[in-house]
Amino acid sequence: MSDNASVRRPGALLQRRRTEAAGWLFVSPAVLLFLIFVAGPFVFAIVLAFLKWDLLTSPEFAGLANFERLFTDPLLPRVLLNTFVFAFASIVTHLVFGLLLALAVNQVVSRVLGYFARVAIFFPFLISWAAVALLWKYVLDPTFGYVSQYAAMIGIDLPNFFTDPAWAMPAIIFIDLWHTLGFTFIIMLAGLQTVPAELIEAARTDGATSGQIFWNVTLPLMSPTMFFATIITFIGAFQIFDPIQIITKGGPQDATTTIIMYLYEKGFQAFDMGYAAAVAILVFVIIMGVTILQFVGRRKWVYES
Amino acid sequence: MRKTIRRITAIAAAAVTATLVMTGCTADGGGGGATGSPDSGELNFVYMGDADQQKAFNALFAEFNKEYPDIKLKAVGIPSGNWATFSTTVATRLAGGQKIDIIQVATEGQRLFASKGILEDLAPYMEQDQDVVDDYFSDINPNLVKFNEEFASGPDGETVFIPGGFNTMAMYVNKNVFEAAGVPLPENGDWTWDEFVAAGKQIKEKTGAYLTGAGPSYFGDVMPWLTTNGASTFNADWSEPTYNTAAAVEAAEFARSLVEMGLAPEPGGQFDGNTAFKQGKLATLNGGRWPVLGVRDLDMVDDTVVVNWPTNTGHGSPVGWDAWNITKNSQNKQAAWTFIKFLMSKEAGEYFASIGGTIVPARESVASSAAFTDNAPEGTVRLSEAMSWATPIPSIDQGAEAQKAIEEAWGTIIAGQGDAQETLDAAQAKLESLVGE
Numbered sequence: 001m002s003d004n005a006s007v008r009r010p011g012a013l014l015q016r017r018r019t020e021a022a023g024w025l026f027v028s029p030a031v032l033l034f035l036i037f038v039a040g041p042f043v044f045a046i047v048l049a050f051l052k053w054d055l056l057t058s059p060e061f062a063g064l065a066n067f068e069r070l071f072t073d074p075l076l077p078r079v080l081l082n083t084f085v086f087a088f089a090s091i092v093t094h095l096v097f098g099l100l101l102a103l104a105v106n107q108v109v110s111r112v113l114g115y116f117a118r119v120a121i122f123f124p125f126l127i128s129w130a131a132v133a134l135l136w137k138y139v140l141d142p143t144f145g146y147v148s149q150y151a152a153m154i155g156i157d158l159p160n161f162f163t164d165p166a167w168a169m170p171a172i173i174f175i176d177l178w179h180t181l182g183f184t185f186i187i188m189l190a191g192l193q194t195v196p197a198e199l200i201e202a203a204r205t206d207g208a209t210s211g212q213i214f215w216n217v218t219l220p221l222m223s224p225t226m227f228f229a230t231i232i233t234f235i236g237a238f239q240i241f242d243p244i245q246i247i248t249k250g251g252p253q254d255a256t257t258t259i260i261m262y263l264y265e266k267g268f269q270a271f272d273m274g275y276a277a278a279v280a281i282l283v284f285v286i287i288m289g290v291t292i293l294q295f296v297g298r299r300k301w302v303y304e305s
Numbered sequence: 306m307r308k309t310i311r312r313i314t315a316i317a318a319a320a321v322t323a324t325l326v327m328t329g330c331t332a333d334g335g336g337g338g339a340t341g342s343p344d345s346g347e348l349n350f351v352y353m354g355d356a357d358q359q360k361a362f363n364a365l366f367a368e369f370n371k372e373y374p375d376i377k378l379k380a381v382g383i384p385s386g387n388w389a390t391f392s393t394t395v396a397t398r399l400a401g402g403q404k405i406d407i408i409q410v411a412t413e414g415q416r417l418f419a420s421k422g423i424l425e426d427l428a429p430y431m432e433q434d435q436d437v438v439d440d441y442f443s444d445i446n447p448n449l450v451k452f453n454e455e456f457a458s459g460p461d462g463e464t465v466f467i468p469g470g471f472n473t474m475a476m477y478v479n480k481n482v483f484e485a486a487g488v489p490l491p492e493n494g495d496w497t498w499d500e501f502v503a504a505g506k507q508i509k510e511k512t513g514a515y516l517t518g519a520g521p522s523y524f525g526d527v528m529p530w531l532t533t534n535g536a537s538t539f540n541a542d543w544s545e546p547t548y549n550t551a552a553a554v555e556a557a558e559f560a561r562s563l564v565e566m567g568l569a570p571e572p573g574g575q576f577d578g579n580t581a582f583k584q585g586k587l588a589t590l591n592g593g594r595w596p597v598l599g600v601r602d603l604d605m606v607d608d609t610v611v612v613n614w615p616t617n618t619g620h621g622s623p624v625g626w627d628a629w630n631i632t633k634n635s636q637n638k639q640a641a642w643t644f645i646k647f648l649m650s651k652e653a654g655e656y657f658a659s660i661g662g663t664i665v666p667a668r669e670s671v672a673s674s675a676a677f678t679d680n681a682p683e684g685t686v687r688l689s690e691a692m693s694w695a696t697p698i699p700s701i702d703q704g705a706e707a708q709k710a711i712e713e714a715w716g717t718i719i720a721g722q723g724d725a726q727e728t729l730d731a732a733q734a735k736l737e738s739l740v741g742e
Contacts, residue, residue, distance in 0.1 A: 056418075056423060142571035142574055144574070160573045163573035164573075252713070252720070253723075
C-alpha cells in the first residue's frame with residue numbers, strides 16, 4: 001500500500017532512484033574489489049584451463065586436454081590424499097584442542113588470568129607464516145634445535161622430522177595447529193559464552209553431573225559454532241601452502257605435497273599455466289562439494305534452536 | 306529487477322575484460338620496441354638481490370647515474386632464494402604486462418629466456434661499439450665466452466646475452482678451528498676427499514666442531530661433490546641426464562658418509578652457519594663469493610682462508626654467471642645498451658667488487674685486483690681460478706622442476722632416507738621425462 005502510494009507521489013520515483021544509486025555507490029568499492037580480485041581471476045582461471053600457456057609465449061587453445069590430464073596424472077592422487085589427510089587431521093585437532101582450551105579458559109575465575117590465557121593462546125596466530133615456519137625449522141633442527149637437544153638429554157632419540165617421509169606430514173600438522181589453534185579457540189570460547197547459564201543451572205539443579213551437562217547441554221548448544229569452525233578449518237586446511245613451501249617444499253619424497261603446493265609447482269615452476277588452472281578448478285569443485293556435504297550433514301548433528 | 310541483473314552483468318563483464326587487459330595475456334616479445342636515445346630515457350632493470358646485495362647494487366646504479374643523469378634507471382631487485390625461482394618470478398612479471406628493458410639472468414634461466422624469442426639480438430649493438438666489446442671480451446676468461454655461446458644463444462644462434470660476473474664453489478676455512486685441532490691448512494688450497502675426512506675427524510676429536518654443512522642445494526652441495534668426482538647431473542650439452550652414474554652415486558654416498566661420521570650436522574632443519582663458524586663450531590663455510598659479506602660482518606676476514614673444494618678424481622666446481630640482455634619490448638634499447646656498456650666497463654666492475662658485490666668479476670684484471678681481494682679472505686682469487694675447471698650448472702628449460710628433483714633426491718640420500726643408487730635412479734627417470742617434454 002505504501003509502495004503504491006509513494007509511486008503515485010510526484011518525484012517519488014526520482015527519490016527512489018537516488019536512494020538506489022546511493023546504495024550502489026556505498027557498496028561499489030566492495031563490488032569493484034570483488035570483481036577485480038575474485039570474479040575476474042575466477043573467470044580468467046576458467047579460460048586459462050582451456051589453454052596451453054607457458055607465460056612467455058602466446059597461449060594456444062588446448063580444448064579439454066588439461067582436464068583429461070587430471071585423470072591421468074600419476075602424482076595427483078597422492079597429492080589429493082596428502083591434502084585430505086592434512087585437512088582431516090587439522091579439523092579434528094583444531095576442534096578437539098580448541099574446545100578443550102576454551103572450556104579450560106572459561107573455567108578460569110581470575111579475570112586477569114583469563115585475559116592472559118586468551119592473549120597467550122591467540123598470539124601465535126598473529127605471527128606471519130614465514131616467521132612461524134622458520135622458527136620451527138630452527139626449533140626442530142635435528143642437531144642444533146633445542147627440542148632434539150633436550151630430548152637427547154633424557155635419552156630420547158627423536159626422528160628427523162622434516163626429512164623422514166613418515167614424520168614430515170605430522171610435523172606440518174603440529175606446526176599448523178600451534179599457529180592457528182588460537183583462532184579456533186576464540187571461536188569456541190565465543191560460542192561457549194553464548195550457552196545460557198540458566199540452562200546449565202537448571203540441569204545442575206536437576207542433579208546432572210558435570211559430564212552429563214557437557215554432553216547433553218553444552219555440546220549440543222555449541223554445535224552451530226563447531227559446524228562453523230569445521231567449515232572454515234576445512235577450507236583453510238585444504239589451501240595450506242606457506243609452511244610447506246618454506247619448510248619442506250613438498251618433500252621428502254612428496255610426503256607433504258598438497259594440492260595448492262602442486263598447483264604452484266605446475267603453474268609457476270613448470271610454466272604449465274593451463275594445467276595449473278585446471279587443478280585450481282578441481283580445488284574449487286572439491287571445496288564446494290565438501291562444503292555442500294557439510295551443510296547437508298549438519299541436520300544430523302547441529303542443534304538449531 | 307531484470308534490468309538490474311542485466312546492469313550487474315554488464316558491469317561484471319566490463320570489469321572482467323578490464324582485468325584481463327590489465328593483467329595482459331602474454332609476454333610474447335614480438336619485437337617492435339623503440340630504439341630511443343642512448344643518453345636518456347627510462348630503463349627498467351630487473352636483477353636478483355636480497356636486502357644485503359641491494360645496497361651494493363644501489364650504489365652501482367648511483368654511480369651510473371653520475372655519468373648518465375638523463376637515463377632514469379628503475380632497478381627492481383627480486384630477493385628470490387635461487388635463480389630458478391627468480392626466472393619464474395620474472396616470467397610472471399612479464400606475463401603480467403610489466404615493462405622490463407634489461408633482465409639480469411643467471412645461467413639457470415638463460416636458456417629458458419633465450420629460447421622464447423623475447424630477447425633482442427645484440428649483434429648490431431655490439432658492432433656499433435666493437436672496441437668496447439673487444440676490450441671486455443679480451444679481459445674475461447675464454448671459458449666464460451665459450452659457455453655463454455654454447456648455453457645462452459638465441460633460437461637461431463644469435464647473441465642475446467652479454468656475460469657478466471660469475472660464481473664458482475670453494476670452501477671458506479676457519480683457520481682458528483684448524484689451528485686448535487692441529488690440522489694443517491690444505492697446501493696450495495688443494496686437498497682430496499680422504500684428506501678432507503681425515504681433517505674432519507681430527508677437528509671433531511680435538512674441538513668437537515663440525516667439518517662442514519650438509520645440504521641438498523643444487524649449486525652449493527650437489528654439483529661440487531659431483532664435479533670433484535668427475536660426474537654431473539647432465540651430459541655436456543644438457544641433452545641427457547647423468548644423475549645415476551656410478552660416479553654420481555659414489556659422490557652422493559660420500560656426502561652421506563660425512564653425516565654418518567658426525568662430520569656434518571644432520572640435515573633437515575635450520576641453523577645459523579655463520580654464527581657456528583664464528584663460535585668455532587663449524588670449520589668450513591661453503592660458497593662462492595657471497596659468504597664474504599658474512600665473514601666481514603663476523604670480523605673474521607683474517608681468520609679465514611679460501612681453499613678449493615676437496616677432490617676425488619680432479620678439480621671441479623659448478624659455475625653460474627650473470628648475463629645481461631635487452632628485451633624486444635624495450636622502448637629504450639639504446640639507453641639499455643648504454644647501461645650494459647657501463648656494466649662491462651672496468652670501472653663498474655672494480656666499483657661493484659669494492660662495495661660488496663657477491664659475484665666474481667668477469668674481468669680477470671678486476672678479479673685479481675685489490676678491488677676484489679682487499680678486505681676478503683686470503684685465497685679469494687681461487688674463486689676466479691676455478692673457472693678454468695668449472696662445469697656450467699646444467700639448467701634445462703624446466704629448470705625449477707629439474708632442480709627440485711635433483712635436490713629432493715640428494716636430500717633423501719644425505720638424510721639416510723634412501724639408498725643412493727635407487728634414489729638417483731628414480732631422480733634420473735624424472736629428469737629424463739623433463740628433458741623429453
